[in-house]
Amino acid sequence: xxxxxxxxxxxxxxxxxxxxxxxAEALSAEGACETxxxxxxxxxxxxxxxxxxxxxxxxGGEHGSAPDGSxxxxxxxxxxxxxxxxxxxxxxxxxxxxxxxxxxxxxQLTPPHPERLLRFEPGIDWNR
Amino acid sequence: MRARDIFERRHRSVFGxxxxxxxxxxxxxxxxxxxxxxxxxxxxxxxxxxxxxxxVFRIARNVWRNHLxxxxxxxxxxxxxxxxxxxxxxxxxxxxEEALAGLDATDRACFLMRELGGLSYRDIADxxxxxxxxxxxxxxxxxxxxxxRLTPLDxxxxxx
Numbered sequence: 001x002x003x004x005x006x007x008x009x010x011x012x013x014x015x016x017x018x019x020x021x022x023x024a025e026a027l028s029a030e031g032a033c034e035t036x037x038x039x040x041x042x043x044x045x046x047x048x049x050x051x052x053x054x055x056x057x058x059x060g061g062e063h064g065s066a067p068d069g070s071x072x073x074x075x076x077x078x079x080x081x082x083x084x085x086x087x088x089x090x091x092x093x094x095x096x097x098x099x100x101x102x103x104x105x106x107x108q109l110t111p112p113h114p115e116r117l118l119r120f121e122p123g124i125d126w127n128r
Numbered sequence: 129m130r131a132r133d134i135f136e137r138r139h140r141s142v143f144g145x146x147x148x149x150x151x152x153x154x155x156x157x158x159x160x161x162x163x164x165x166x167x168x169x170x171x172x173x174x175x176x177x178x179x180x181x182x183x184v185f186r187i188a189r190n191v192w193r194n195h196l197x198x199x200x201x202x203x204x205x206x207x208x209x210x211x212x213x214x215x216x217x218x219x220x221x222x223x224x225e226e227a228l229a230g231l232d233a234t235d236r237a238c239f240l241m242r243e244l245g246g247l248s249y250r251d252i253a254d255x256x257x258x259x260x261x262x263x264x265x266x267x268x269x270x271x272x273x274x275x276x277r278l279t280p281l282d283x284x285x286x287x288x
Contacts, residue, residue: 003268003272006268006271006272007264007265007268010264010267010268010271011249011264011268014242014249014267015248016248016249016264035275038275039271039275042271042274042275042278043243045224046148046224046228046240046243046244047144047243047244
């Protein structure tokens, strides 16, 4: 295959318009198939830019980071219906909670009269 | 808004092109930033409908040429470039980088604009201020040189 054939094949490989007769001649030349195969492999390797993209690499780095093994640091995702149902259940439980069995008497909440607190002595029952 | 759209469409190819052109990841990142700063400044004045790739890569080529003018080119071996060429445990061949570095700079620019930017010969001609036949010859020349310099690729390894 001569250089003219190769140049025609190169243009065809890039999708550029070429003279059909010259293209047919170039494709018929010995070694045309191997040449195109090598160019295709070379193209695949040169075009492998995904590994070079800084943003893709950064995203891959985040997603691809290995877990540190600490289970309490792991995040779990809860579906929103489950979260909503849980919140509703807690709200219902708070609203319908039973009253205390031994309600505090009102007089127990009243502080002693100030006159009886003039002096505090340990061991003396000031309610007496 | 428009500059942002252009960035979304072109930043990967521009970064890839600059990375292959310079061989240095940090430099490529800096130059990519510079390219899209210029794009943002000039986006309102951009009138060429349908020739966006050519316009962006013309800016990228100017930025790259300014970089070469200000700093002499210095390429690093592939192993020194963090994460370059690694994908799912597959490592690109270092000799590809060397072979690319050994090409004529304009041949390399044209070839990589085609491969990484997907530019047509017409767009590459605009971006590099060349004629279309010249672009065609340069891309062919780059392919031929790379094929000669590289040992045959294993298709199964590439497709992995």
